[in-house]
Amino acid sequence: MTVDIPEILTRPLRETVAELADDTTRETLYRALRARREDVEPVVNAFEARREQSPRAAKGPLNGLPVTVKDQIAAEGWPRTFGLERPSRRADRASASIVARLVGLGAEVTGKTALPPNALDFQTFNRRRGRTSNPHDPRFTAGGSSGGGAAAVASGMSLLDIGADLAGSLRLPAAWCGVTSLTPTEGGWPADGMLPGGQRLQHFARIGPIARRVDDLAFLWDCLAGAEAGKETSGSYRIGLWTPDGPAPMEAAARTVWDGFSTRLAATGVTVEPDPMRPLFKPESYRLFGEIMGYETGALIPAPIRWLLRRDRSPARRSPGFLAHVHTGYRRDGTRHADNLARMAVARREAAARFDGVDALVLPVTGLCAFRHLDPSSDRAGVRDYAQRFDTAAGPLFYFDALTRFAVPVTLLGWPVVTLPIGRDANGIPLGVQVVGKPGRERALLDLCATIETRLPAYSGTER
Template sequence: MTIDIPEILTRPLRETVAGLANEATREALYGALRARREDVEPVVNAFEARREQSPRTAKGPLNGLPVTVKDQIAAGGWPRTFGLERPSRRADRASATIVARLVELGAEVTGKTALPPNALDFQTFNRRRGRTNNPHDPRFTAGGSSGGGAAAVASGMSLLDIGADLAGSLRLPAAWCGVTSLTPTEDAWPADGMLPGGQRLQHFARIGPIARRVDDLAFLWDCLAGAEAGKETSGSYRIGLWTPDGPAPMEAAARAVWDGFSTRLAATGIAVETDPMRLLFKPESYRLFGEIMGYETGALIPAPIRWLLRRDRSPARRSPGFLAHVHAGYRRDGARHADNLARMAAARREAAARFDGLDALALPVTGLCAFRHLAPSSDRAGVRDYAQRFDTAAGPLFYFDALTRFTVPVTLLGWPVVTLPIGRDANGIPLGVQVVGKPGRERVLLDLCATIETRLPAYSGTER
């Protein structure tokens, strides 16, 4: 599903948008998109809803560019399922600010992409619609929670998807589907429209795009930034490269891909400083993230349900580095939350000082290769647990701890992140790197990642 994509669907967005001003080109693109979805969607299963009607007129600067939106994010005139098994079919009256801005710029929403119930899993499936499959091999997961968007972009069914990330929900699917994603600096983009009733989380949850290449992300960033676009660029870069100084929480196959990337990166001419980055991986980082996340998401959950979730100790026992801390946050202790926020601010200042002089940090997105679809050991209305254990060099890790080992410390920073593919595992499934920039310096980060992408192509062949 990642080969034989019509060329018109793989062009750089800058080129595509320029051509869309022509009605015949616009009709040809939408026709190719419709045909591609009819051919591939029965296998990949990336969508909750689709429309492929070409707009009669184009308005700039995006000229009718077809985009898709994760079905957690409001798009006016489209129902929003949140991945639930019994969703409301009522259409949203208004769009999330980012979606509304894209439509104002001339984009056309052509689909809502799949997610797990309430975006609470790193696989994308529910009983109502089935599972979203990895377009490189349908036997494997596409990741989650933005799995539908990543699979749609990778398979040529979407040119650009608007997804969201909390603990890796953009980064994991992008890595395993072999596409790129941007998680902007916390609060750089409005984060409204992701929760029902106008609610929003104060920290961590961020809207961001998924695209085929870094230049597509940069094009979108520039369109939304307007007159401020492109003012902070640099011709030379210095990267801190995660290099473990002991057993790493990675499977052997994933470590082999990472080591190969590290060797090739050092040969590109980009200045590289190896660093185990122990500061990021302190137990306190996982505690702070989990308790803050639990406190803020707990406000959306009725107290009896929070109590029931905490009463079942088995998920927390299997996930001492993630779910145990989230459940502790469900206690909704205001004084402890205030102290946690102060400690997070101090941790961010410490990281800024520690990594001063570097343009970016490069870390694995995950220590795991994409796996075959897994069934949960328990599923309570979409709140899932898994008994699956993964063997890593640092010891066995259960599902949630294994998948968040590298994402949570980066989320805690609140810094911008670009994910891009770095190679494939023995099953032919991609893996990715998360390149973490400095707060508010997305344009420098995007230019750096475009340089890496150019000097260090992840693949050979037709996929990219």
């Protein structure tokens, strides 16, 4: 499907924005975007709502650049569905800070992209709107929860999407759709506008962009940073490369793509230091993340509902590394939560010291290749469980533990992450890695990823 994307929809954003100053070129771009969506959207199903009317005049430095926004993030004048089957249709009166900043720079919101109910799944679907499909093969999932945005960018229906990540919600769909994403340092970008009523989570939830290439992410970063923008490094990099020292929690097909990438990485001129990264994958990392997440999200769930979720023990039994800890957090024990936060701070300091000698860490986003659409074994108003089990070299893993195995320890760090496509599996579906930088050093991380993307002889996400 991606082979037919018009060239005007795949140019680097820097070039596109410069050309949008011309009224005729801008109208041509919007017309191509509208035609692409009409052609592809019936198959991919990436949008909750669309508007493709070209602005009458260029405005701000972004000159009317069309952007899309995940439909859990507020955009003035657009209703938010949160992926629910019975959503409110009342339009938001104000935008999330990042969306407002982009609009202030001259961007134009042209669509709201799909997500699963309340962003609580790694597939994007509900009974009301159906499934979002992988644009490389509609039989396969696009991932979630920012699946609509990743599929829209990969299929040429969006030049740039603003999504969000908690436990891999940006990284996973970007990895499976063959596009790039940036999850900024925790607290680096405002995280308001993701929850109803002005509520927000104190940890982990982050807003970030999805684009076709790393340079597009860097362009957006520079626009938002203003005078502070610019390259931060000389081009000499040292990375820690995840290297399994035993049976890895990966499917054989995903391991094949990873091994090919690891072999080719040395050809990029980047200094590679193999590292099993054992401290990241301690059981304590999963416990801390899950309990903190459960405590903070539990504040948004009525107590009777939390009790009902915890009463059903089967999800926790199938997911001892993820859901079991989240359900413990649902108890809302303030003393335990304070202790967990203190332990997380220690873990972050220890990781900073442990990995001080490298510029970035490179590890899989997930040990799974994109799979065919799955139905949940239970679905209680969007809170789902899956009986699906995946065979890995480290043993069988159920759905949630398999999909969060590599993402959760990185989220716990709170460091910035770029997702980078590295190859395709036997079905022709992309697979990506996460490149984890130092806190507050997003521009340096983007420079490193641009170097890898440019030099690596592998799928880059820009083929048409």
